[in-house]
Every structure is written in structure tokens, then in C-alpha cells.
Amino acid sequence: MATPASERTPLLKGAGQQATPGGATGEGSNGAANAPANDQSQAVITMPPYKTLIPVLTALWVPVFISSLDGTIVATLVGSISSSFNASEHASWFGTTYLLALVCVNPTMGRMADLFGTRISSLLSIALFSVGTLTCATAPGLSIFLIGRVIQGAGSGGLTTISNIHMSKIIPLRNRGLYQGLTNIVFGLGSGSGGPVGGLANDSVGWRAAFLIQLPILAIAAVLSVWYVHEVPAFPNPNLSLPLGAKIRRIDFLGSLSLVSCATLLLVPLSLVSGSGRYFSEPLIYAQLLGGLLMGIVFLWIEARVAAYPVLPLGLLRDRTGASCAITNFTLSVTTFATLFTYPIYFQVVRLTSATNAGLHLLPYSVALAMSSMAAGYWMRHTGRFKKYNTVMSFMQLLSAALIAMLKPASPDWLTYLVLFPMGWGGAGVLVCSLIAIINKVPKEQMAVATAMTYLFRTTGQALGVSLGGFVLQSTLKPELDRRLGDEHLVEEIRHAITLVKKLPPDVRDQVVEAFSISVRNVFLVLCGVSAVTVLGSLLMEDRVLPDHQKGSAESDEERPGDGERES
Incomplete structure (x- = not known):
């Protein structure tokens, strides 16, 4: 008689499937592979010595840094780049093309890491990102620039995903949140540097220099990956010895x-x-x-x-924790990326500041991202819990969107810096907690697939966020400008190149600024609704105790990771 499913049942267990060591699996319903339930205890591993760990983490973190650096460089310079191509109304395409490629490639990266190894997958991602960056830097027109963004997106799909997959193999789960926090600090340093660096490069040399300076860092990332990123003995992977044809057949x-x-x-x-x-x-x-x-x-x-080997095992979504991670990662990413691509435009048009100044206003987000990541890691390390922290952090995202929606052209400058802080703090907390929650729920053979699933929903949300922000902004802006100016030709010129706003006569400029202010406020009112869904998704998550890695050498099959007491 079959044993009924319970909270101790692995998420991806499918009928008629047998798990083999290292994650080689049989094919069955939904293609989801499973280890026996007690195999999950092998995920409790010994903390490696720092002399071994630090070089590996450096090799994993440099690609994370450059990916986040590029993200805020483009977000900061979106107005300047689009104006140089006389296509400001197409600015949302800069993010949409990049993120569509990311959506396509990202979910396959977990499977790629299983089939070809983390080092080869990492080097492939770095190579694609480098080619895309060079294409953007040398693009003669908008079409070539967008092609470069597609190639960048394809490369970026692996830069952060591979880093997280590899860290999950070498760091015990109870410490994983802390090191995810350190990873987000690196991400925060990149995103915090991208705004000022991109703005400074644009104001002094030109926006193309902001892409060229990334190439030496990408070269360093490739060298470090060759030297230090290797397969982990604790996670033997027989898939690496499969023939090339068999590997290709396992890609969905x-x-x-x-x-x-x-x-x-x-x-x-x-x-x-x-x-x-x-x-x-x-x-x-x-x-x-x-x-x-x-x-x-x-x-x-x-x-x-x-x-047979789906990029999105649906068994994950039928579980409370899996569904919660999917909802929160998706909606949080919609809010974050709509904000990152809309907020700089507010400063360049409503506040009439430089691109450098607009980039500086993203710094509080990056600082909060880093600080909250560490706080989340310490919380989980010392309490072994994540649900309460995750729920509080989701409320902070909602608070930030509401505060930005209430900004006025005359609001004090200090407030325009402060309002983005809760978004960074809350967003980092939700991302760290949700990643640890899903890793804690699946067998170790499925950690790569589960990690890739979270990034699938993140990148899909990012792509929708950029498009949604641009859609709400532009669909509100045009009728506002038409009503206030009554000059269709001038309205189209402003939408093509927002840098023209500074050159308008004062009375006309005031009308344009008010129109942009209303449009930006409407974007963040919509994001308040999206953030409310993030809060609801957080409430759905289970609260399972994280395993203590110090018991790893003596722990028996009787106490498995995630098998602690549970709160609804």
C-alpha cells in the first residue's frame, strides 16, 4: 500500500521513478527525478576551510558583480542612450530585449550545470555576456544595440544562477543564507556602483564608455572560473560522462x-x-x-x-513553499525592475538633474540590499527560521512603492533618497529567504533545478516589470502632454528625446514636468497593487527548521534537513 504524502515527502517525487547517485534519473511522469527521502540528509555538509572557500567565492562573485553593475548602468543611462538614437519612446526595449533572452536561457542553466558542469556553463555565460557588451558599446544604431542587449541577456542568464547553484553545493544550508547575504552585498556593490559609474562615464566621455569598462572585469571573471570553479566531490555527477547526444536530449x-x-x-x-x-x-x-x-x-x-526533464517541474508549484517562492519572486521582480527603470527618469525629467545625479539616487537601494541580505542570513543562521522575516520584508516593498507614489516635485531631496531604502531592504530579505526555503524543501539532486526555478520567476517578473513600467508611463504621459500642450509635433519630440525638456521655455517646461510627475505616480500606484500580491505570497510559505551543519558528520537518516517542527 502506498505511503500517503506528507510534509516529509520530497517535492519532486514522481511515480515510477528511481534516483541514482548524483542525480542521474529515470524518466517518468513530468520527468521529475527523486532520491529516496533519507537521501536528503546528505545535503548536510561540512563547512570548507576559508583558504579553499575564499578563492572559489571570488570566482563566483565577480560575474555577479559585473551583471549587477551593467543592470544599473543601463537603468541610469536609459534616457541618454535612447535620446542618442532619437528613440526615447522605445526606452523600455532596452530592458525588455535583455530580459526576454534572460527568460529563455535562465531556466535551462540548472540543467546545463548538471549536464556539462558548473565551470563550462560559467565560461559560456561569461563569453556571451562579453560579446553582448562589446556589441552594445560599438552599436551604430538602435537595432544593433538591441541585438547586443539580447546577447547580454543570454549570458547573464548563467552568471548569477551558476553562482548560486555552486554555492549550494559547497556551503551548509544553515550557513547558506549568510553567504547568500554576502553574495547580495557583492550584487549591491555592483548595482550601487553602476549608477554613479554609468552617469560619470556618460557626462564625461559618453555612454559607450560605460560598456567598454566592463570588458576587463569580464576577462578577470573568465580566468578565475578556469582556476577555481570545479566539480564538488560531495555531489558526484555521472551526467558529466554522458555522450554529447544524451546530454542534448536532456535539455528541454x-x-x-x-x-x-x-x-x-x-x-x-x-x-x-x-x-x-x-x-x-x-x-x-x-x-x-x-x-x-x-x-x-x-x-x-x-x-x-x-x-522528460522539464525546465519547470510542476510538482514544485503544487507545494505551498514552491508556490510561495514562485509568487514572491515574480511579483517582487516586477516591482523592483519597474522601479529601477522608472525612478531615474523621474529625476532627469521631473527634477531636471543629470544622469549622474539620477544614478546616485539608486545608491540607497543598493546599500539596503546589501545590509538586508546579511541581516536575513544572520537571522536564519541563529533562529533556523525564515517565514516571519520574509513576511515583514514583503511589507517593506509595499511601503516603498507607496512612498514613491506620494512624492511631489517639491518634495525634499533627502526624502527622494530615503524612499528607495525599504525597497532594497525588503526585496533582499524576500529573495534570500525564498531561495533558502525552496532549497530546504527539495532533495540535493534537485537543488540546481529548484534554484533555476526561482530565477525563472525572477527573470520573467523582471521582463514584465520593465514592460509594465514603460507601458503605464507612456500610456499616461501622451494624453497628459496632449491635454497640456496641444501641440502633437512637440509631444512626439519630447517622447522621442526627454533631454529636450531642459531646453523648453519655463512655462512649457512646467507643464511637461507636471505631466511626467503624474505618469510616474501612476506607475507606482500600480506597483503598490503588485507589492500587495508579494505580501500574500509570503504568507503562503511554510516555516521549516533549517538543519544544523555542525551535526552533519554524525547525523543519521532519522533527522533530515527540513524535518524540524513546522509552522503554518
Whole structure:
């Protein structure tokens, strides 16, 4: 008689499946592999010595740094770059193209790391990101620049995912939150540096220099990966010895293709409506939206019925913790990226400041990101819990979006710095806690897939966030400008190049500033609603005790990671 499922049952257990050492799996319903329940105890590992750990972490953290640096460089310079191509109304495409590639590649990176190893996967990601960065730096026009952003996005899909997968193999779970906090400090240093560095490069040399300076750091990242990123003996991986053809067959190409088709068909209409003056009533627009919904259904069908090794094991989403991680990572990323791409425009147009000044206003977000990551790590290390902290952090995201929505052109300057702090603090706490929660729930053979799943929802949310922010901004801005100016030609010029605002006569400029102020406020009112969903998703999460790595050498199968007392 079959044993009924319980909270101790591994999430990805499928009928008729057998787990083999190192994660080589049989194929069954939904293709999800499973180890026996007591195999999860092997995830309790010994903390490596610092002389071994520090070089490996350095090799993992340099790509994280450069990925976050580039993100805020582009967010800060989006107005300057789009104006140089005379295409300010298409600014949201800078993020959308990048993130669509990220959505396509990111979910496959967990499987790639299992099949080809973390070092090869890391080097491939670095190479793609480098080619994309060079393409952006030398682009003669908007089309080539967007191609560069696609290549960058494909590379970035592995930079942070591979780093997190490898850390989960070498660091005990109870300490994992602390080191995830350190990783987010590195991320915060990159994102905090990107704004000022990008703004300074733009104001002194030109925006292209902001991309060129990334190439030497990427070269260092590649060398460090060759030297220090190796497979972990505690996680033997027989997949590495499989023939190339067998490895390729284990990649869910159909799932990835249907996913990126769904994302593209949903996001492109939003960008067209916001940036090109198209309307939802046009047959092409609503046909694309319907096509996106249809491809979403196809994606779920492929993952449930076709894919032997799905990029999104649906068993994860049927569990409370898996569903909570998916909801919070998705909605939080929508809010964060809509903010990062909208807030600098507020300063360049409403406050009429330089790109450097706009970038400096992102610093509180980065500082809070780093501080909160460490706080979350220490909380989990000393209490072994994560749900309460995670829920409080989700409320801070909502608070930040509400505060920004209430800003006025005459609001004090110190307040414009302060309002972004809760978003960084809350966002980091939710991301760290949700990642540890899902890792704590799955067998060690599925840590790479579970980690990739969280990044799938993050990147999908990021892509939607950029498009949603641009859509709400532009769809509100055009009627506001039409009503206030009554000059269609001038309205289009302003939407093409926001740098023209400073050159307008004072009376006209005041009207334009007010229109932008209203449009930005509407963006953050929408984000308040999105943040409220993040709070609800956090409440869904289970609170399971994290294992104590100090018991790892003597711990028996009777006490498994995640098998502690549980709170609803």
C-alpha cells in the first residue's frame, strides 16, 4: 500500500521513478527525478576551510558583480542612450530585449550545470555576456544595440544562477543564507556602483564608455572560473560522462521555446502600445496577447506531459513553499525592475538633474540590499527560521512603492533618497529567504533545478516589470502632454528625446514636468497593487527548521534537513 504524502515527502517525487547517485534519473511522469527521502540528509555538509572557500567565492562573485553593475548602468543611462538614437519612446526595449533572452536561457542553466558542469556553463555565460557588451558599446544604431542587449541577456542568464547553484553545493544550508547575504552585498556593490559609474562615464566621455569598462572585469571573471570553479566531490555527477547526444536530449528545448514565445507575445504588445503609439484594439496587438496566453498553456502542457526533464517541474508549484517562492519572486521582480527603470527618469525629467545625479539616487537601494541580505542570513543562521522575516520584508516593498507614489516635485531631496531604502531592504530579505526555503524543501539532486526555478520567476517578473513600467508611463504621459500642450509635433519630440525638456521655455517646461510627475505616480500606484500580491505570497510559505551543519558528520537518516517542527 502506498505511503500517503506528507510534509516529509520530497517535492519532486514522481511515480515510477528511481534516483541514482548524483542525480542521474529515470524518466517518468513530468520527468521529475527523486532520491529516496533519507537521501536528503546528505545535503548536510561540512563547512570548507576559508583558504579553499575564499578563492572559489571570488570566482563566483565577480560575474555577479559585473551583471549587477551593467543592470544599473543601463537603468541610469536609459534616457541618454535612447535620446542618442532619437528613440526615447522605445526606452523600455532596452530592458525588455535583455530580459526576454534572460527568460529563455535562465531556466535551462540548472540543467546545463548538471549536464556539462558548473565551470563550462560559467565560461559560456561569461563569453556571451562579453560579446553582448562589446556589441552594445560599438552599436551604430538602435537595432544593433538591441541585438547586443539580447546577447547580454543570454549570458547573464548563467552568471548569477551558476553562482548560486555552486554555492549550494559547497556551503551548509544553515550557513547558506549568510553567504547568500554576502553574495547580495557583492550584487549591491555592483548595482550601487553602476549608477554613479554609468552617469560619470556618460557626462564625461559618453555612454559607450560605460560598456567598454566592463570588458576587463569580464576577462578577470573568465580566468578565475578556469582556476577555481570545479566539480564538488560531495555531489558526484555521472551526467558529466554522458555522450554529447544524451546530454542534448536532456535539455528541454520545447519547454524553453514555448516559454520564450509566451513571454515575447505578451511583452511585445505592451512595448508597442507604450512606445509606438499602438492601441489594444488593433488586431495585431490583441492577436499577440491571445497568442501569448495560448503559448503559456502549451508551455504548461509540455512541462506536464512531454518533457522528460522539464525546465519547470510542476510538482514544485503544487507545494505551498514552491508556490510561495514562485509568487514572491515574480511579483517582487516586477516591482523592483519597474522601479529601477522608472525612478531615474523621474529625476532627469521631473527634477531636471543629470544622469549622474539620477544614478546616485539608486545608491540607497543598493546599500539596503546589501545590509538586508546579511541581516536575513544572520537571522536564519541563529533562529533556523525564515517565514516571519520574509513576511515583514514583503511589507517593506509595499511601503516603498507607496512612498514613491506620494512624492511631489517639491518634495525634499533627502526624502527622494530615503524612499528607495525599504525597497532594497525588503526585496533582499524576500529573495534570500525564498531561495533558502525552496532549497530546504527539495532533495540535493534537485537543488540546481529548484534554484533555476526561482530565477525563472525572477527573470520573467523582471521582463514584465520593465514592460509594465514603460507601458503605464507612456500610456499616461501622451494624453497628459496632449491635454497640456496641444501641440502633437512637440509631444512626439519630447517622447522621442526627454533631454529636450531642459531646453523648453519655463512655462512649457512646467507643464511637461507636471505631466511626467503624474505618469510616474501612476506607475507606482500600480506597483503598490503588485507589492500587495508579494505580501500574500509570503504568507503562503511554510516555516521549516533549517538543519544544523555542525551535526552533519554524525547525523543519521532519522533527522533530515527540513524535518524540524513546522509552522503554518
